[in-house]
Amino acid sequence: MHTSNTNTKTNLQAAIDADRGVGNRITLGDCLKDKPSKSVWHCTLDGEDVILKYYSGLGAFSQVEEESFLVRNIADILGSDTPARGPKLLLSRPDLGFYCLEKCPGISGDALLIPDEDPLPFLVPRAALWLGVLVKKTSKTNMITSNYWRDVMSAQTHFELVNDTAQQLYDAILQKALIHLQGAAGLVTKSVIHGDFHLGNLLISQDYIYGIDFQAKNIGIVVRDVAHFLIKTNAKCQTAGTIFGFDESVIAPFRSILPEGELDRLLPVFLGVELLNSFKNDRRWTPRTVQRRNDLAERYITC
Known part of the structure; x- marks a missing residue:
């Protein structure tokens, strides 16, 4: 010790x-x-x-x-x-x-990830099940105002990045997110959310999934928790695909916990927001994790 x-x-x-x-x-x-x-x-x-x-x-x-x-x-x-x-x-x-x-039973979901390989087939569905129950028991659907979107996007102000390449990537993500924002209007599902939803904050056993280390103090937009989950999962393992930069297998389990079409309408915006937020971690992330994020960012920009 x-x-x-x-x-x-x-x-x-x-x-x-x-x-x-x-x-x-x-x-x-x-x-x-x-x-x-x-x-x-x-x-x-x-x-x-x-x-x-x-x-x-x-x-x-x-x-x-x-x-x-x-x-x-x-x-x-x-x-x-x-x-x-x-x-x-x-x-x-x-x-x-x-x-x-x-003391909850189970193994951290992060411990079940194999670096640079696809997530085990049961992992993402189990995570979606946990979030889906929380959404089902606490959700409400409403409109979010233009002020909300303005505040979200204005929060992505420039800060000192580690190099010019990172700055260029950051700017390209921001522009892509703003393009996706044009198609984001509509009803939005809010519920009690986790606030730091990722596999490392889930303990998974054969019978149960326990969520731990909650961060959200109020209700929030469910898709933002999903976007955060996807970014964090990509940091550890293989998720590459053509659906906003992700493989369909890691997105599909979350569609069923939301009204039809909502995930695909909002996810492109919140993936952009969460990608932008991830640049704040560059100085403490490993070079491999940063590279995985950058690879995802390139896929996001070109999808």
Whole structure:
């Protein structure tokens, strides 16, 4: 264990033990994820194996409050009547910077991806099933105003890119998205969405699909979550095709969760938006991931 992990574990365990409400109830185990202001731990709560998410620094209290609400809300919405599930919130202590949720069965969808090969045939349909249940239980259909589109596209302002080639690609994506925007008018399905929907945030087993690490605080446009999923999937494996740059097999499962024609009408715009957003990651993405994104961008521009 790294020194930073050891220090975090020691300090957090001491704070837990000193608290009258949770002292002697929680024992921290291995660290699963460690970032400067966030860590995820195996632990036991009243003798049961659970997951603990801990935040430190400014904003930790509100972060724990917000995420606890999202976890509870998604679990309540999804319920237990379908394979699509959300982990149950077991304990929330914003004042101590952490919350605990149940340890879910399954394997991360990312772990089931084979780099540079097609996704396993069941993966994308399972992801679409999970999102489809969430959409079915919370969706509403309405118009989105021209102000929305203006705000979305104006948010794609230029920022400092790593080189001229990236800038040219960025500009070409933006122009293509604006062309697709002309055909995007019409009814739009909104629902509770994930907010960071990708295979790494799904735990998949034979019987269940659990969504984890929710980011969306409000309802959102479903197709945007789908576009984000496709961009993230392309970053890890083979998805190339002629449908907006993707193979039909990774798009088709999502058509059935939306009204007829909606995915094909809106996806070209939101793929462009998500591609543009992805350039913000270039400095932390591997060269191979950047190249996969660039290859997709070229397909998107020419489709």
